[in-house]
Amino acid sequence: MSSPSILARLVINDARVIRKALRATASLIDEAPVKISDEGLSIRALDLAEVSMIDLVLSKEAFETFDFKKPLKANIRLSDVLNLLKFEAKSERLEMSFTEDRVSFKVSNDFTRIFTIPVFFSEDKDLPLPKVSLGNSFETKVSTIKHLLDSGKHISDYVSISVENNAVVLSARGEISEYQVILKAEEGNLINPVLKEGSKASYDLKRLGSIVSSLLFGENMKLEFDTDLPMKITQIIEEVPNSTVTFFIAPRMEKG
Amino acid sequence: MQSSLPWSSSGGVEVHAPSGSQCIYCLGSRALCGKRQCPILLRYSKLQPVVSLRLEERMAMDGASPPGVFVGRIGYPKVSVGPLVPPFFGDTSILDRPESWWSINLDRLVEYRSSLVRGIFRVDVHNPWEAGRLFELTQEMAMASQPADASLEFSKPVKARVILDEDAQPFGPYGPVEKIEAGSIKVNRVIEKAYYDADLKASEAVYYAYSAGIPVSSIQKALSAAVFGVSKRRRLVPTRWSITAVDSILAERLMEKIKEYPEAGEHVVYESQHIDNKFIVIIIPGKWSYEFIEMFHPGSVWNIGGGEDVAIGSDYEDTEGRTTYARIGGCYYAARLAVVEHLNRIRRQGAVLVLREAGPGYLLPAGVWLVRENVRKALAGKPVRFGTLEAAITYAAKRLKTPWRMVLRESRLLRNIRERRRITEYLKE
Numbered sequence: 264m265s266s267p268s269i270l271a272r273l274v275i276n277d278a279r280v281i282r283k284a285l286r287a288t289a290s291l292i293d294e295a296p297v298k299i300s301d302e303g304l305s306i307r308a309l310d311l312a313e314v315s316m317i318d319l320v321l322s323k324e325a326f327e328t329f330d331f332k333k334p335l336k337a338n339i340r341l342s343d344v345l346n347l348l349k350f351e352a353k354s355e356r357l358e359m360s361f362t363e364d365r366v367s368f369k370v371s372n373d374f375t376r377i378f379t380i381p382v383f384f385s386e387d388k389d390l391p392l393p394k395v396s397l398g399n400s401f402e403t404k405v406s407t408i409k410h411l412l413d414s415g416k417h418i419s420d421y422v423s424i425s426v427e428n429n430a431v432v433l434s435a436r437g438e439i440s441e442y443q444v445i446l447k448a449e450e451g452n453l454i455n456p457v458l459k460e461g462s463k464a465s466y467d468l469k470r471l472g473s474i475v476s477s478l479l480f481g482e483n484m485k486l487e488f489d490t491d492l493p494m495k496i497t498q499i500i501e502e503v504p505n506s507t508v509t510f511f512i513a514p515r516m517e518k519g
Numbered sequence: 520m521q522s523s524l525p526w527s528s529s530g531g532v533e534v535h536a537p538s539g540s541q542c543i544y545c546l547g548s549r550a551l552c553g554k555r556q557c558p559i560l561l562r563y564s565k566l567q568p569v570v571s572l573r574l575e576e577r578m579a580m581d582g583a584s585p586p587g588v589f590v591g592r593i594g595y596p597k598v599s600v601g602p603l604v605p606p607f608f609g610d611t612s613i614l615d616r617p618e619s620w621w622s623i624n625l626d627r628l629v630e631y632r633s634s635l636v637r638g639i640f641r642v643d644v645h646n647p648w649e650a651g652r653l654f655e656l657t658q659e660m661a662m663a664s665q666p667a668d669a670s671l672e673f674s675k676p677v678k679a680r681v682i683l684d685e686d687a688q689p690f691g692p693y694g695p696v697e698k699i700e701a702g703s704i705k706v707n708r709v710i711e712k713a714y715y716d717a718d719l720k721a722s723e724a725v726y727y728a729y730s731a732g733i734p735v736s737s738i739q740k741a742l743s744a745a746v747f748g749v750s751k752r753r754r755l756v757p758t759r760w761s762i763t764a765v766d767s768i769l770a771e772r773l774m775e776k777i778k779e780y781p782e783a784g785e786h787v788v789y790e791s792q793h794i795d796n797k798f799i800v801i802i803i804p805g806k807w808s809y810e811f812i813e814m815f816h817p818g819s820v821w822n823i824g825g826g827e828d829v830a831i832g833s834d835y836e837d838t839e840g841r842t843t844y845a846r847i848g849g850c851y852y853a854a855r856l857a858v859v860e861h862l863n864r865i866r867r868q869g870a871v872l873v874l875r876e877a878g879p880g881y882l883l884p885a886g887v888w889l890v891r892e893n894v895r896k897a898l899a900g901k902p903v904r905f906g907t908l909e910a911a912i913t914y915a916a917k918r919l920k921t922p923w924r925m926v927l928r929e930s931r932l933l934r935n936i937r938e939r940r941r942i943t944e945y946l947k948e
Contacts, residue, residue, distance in 0.1 A: 309942065309943065310838070310839070311778060311806060311807075311838040311839055312806045312808070312837060312838035312839070312941075313806060313941045313942060313943045314939060314940075314941060314942055315942055316942045390946065391946050392946070393942060393945035393946055394945060394946070395945050420931065420934075465938075467939065469837075492945075493940075493942060493945055511942050511945075512942065513939065513940040513941055513942040513944065513945070514940055515938040515939050515940070516938050516939075516940060517938060
């Protein structure tokens, strides 16, 4: 019996980058379309409710080897991979080999372990990105936003963000209580702000919480929004040039 | 809360009073709880004949098990278990088959429940086999496809208990059993096959039996009686937990499918009514999400002493499903199973709001079957179709006695539909 033909073979010296990328994607969906092309490894997908979207790009420079016969898109069940792809050391090397119906993960360090899972290939066209012009942008610490979302989930299902007096106010408001985080440039938690006074929008707190918890590539995140428009969250993948993870989340339009 | 000594005893029926019970002062004559009919007298009237007229000496009995088994949860993991047997023969299957109860009245339901005598013995859920023949026969009855004749001998006289608590479920008499004999038990072949598959996980066995057309109530009995599961991990599951576990396992499996289906094309409203419970199911075009809201009017179960206020509670899940147990308990899962069965049948997904409104005629908690079977009944009926969500909810609002503003205030599903945008709306040029 002949061995299956390898459609793509990727080798990365720090396997944790792949785990973080898949962990970020798993914040929205369990089955991810992983695309291998000249741009590198990318994932663009919607959550099941189509409220949020991920656009992740890991450039070819991330990989020691990045070989593929032709561009492919393989749907991978992330829970299967994340259960098996656990790393303790930084220096673990990961090799991914895509065949016609499987992808194998070979992790090498003190010893070598290999696991293989089924995949199916998709011919679906790439989703377009949201076409929105967002008037507010700033960077802040992931931990600051996470703090608000962790506390706010006990109060409300959604979080509001507004620009007031050159500060960004994030608040979770319930029927009888409210929790706020105020970000100000002078306090150092509002970095490179471009703000449009009076802007205001609301977003699903649970989804936002899940997204922010998955941002593991660095301490900071970039956040863009505008009145009643989607929020865009970007994190640069510091370990790899020209690589980012971006999320979009649709707004809630509060009535009355 | 409940006093340990019987407050009164008559003909084998003990009456227990929780502390502070107003029933002691009422005795069924003054309607202090505000109910139209005294639920305790109703239970007593059905239990008393079973105990005093049919169980001679109350030390032995025989009859045809529907089939039915009971696994208690008090004292878990050491629980009471045993067969359910009425003191008569014949086709008794209706007594423990909720799938056939959607048209019976409360009086008949209490009669069914009260007629089943529980012959109980105590075992550890992890090793019920230590009870030997007692458990073997109990387990076989849990696998039976038709009524099985059985004789029970008790170590103490059978007794019945009525708790002076209008919220307690009706149960039949019970007694510690020391010997069980059974006639020929016709075992269900599908359940038997799962029983002999020692590598089949319990959840897989549940779905396998369901896919083969076995009624949910039969699957619940088998799961409860340690019939399913990988051999070394088999254990008893208290009846109450088993009912919800089966509802949940089956719905989870079906939900995987329905999330792949196209979205429903129109707003539809279904309705059913039983034992002063009204069920309204609204299917709204969109991705799968589900909410169950229940409203208990004054005088109904769970709303005693509520003055004129309607007691309302709900739980909700988004497209991704839920990871925590629903606050409102088993009814949530029972209705969800009925809903996903329907969506799977029509091969559509949607946002589904199930409303349950209980009136003062709902005297006693009937069990979660009432919800499952009536949502099933509603969804088997003819829907009323609407072009918009507003038209659908305007219609639904008129079908309820509860002010719609209470529903609107409670509903996360409706709030999400009204307020939440989809990111796909921004992908277009």
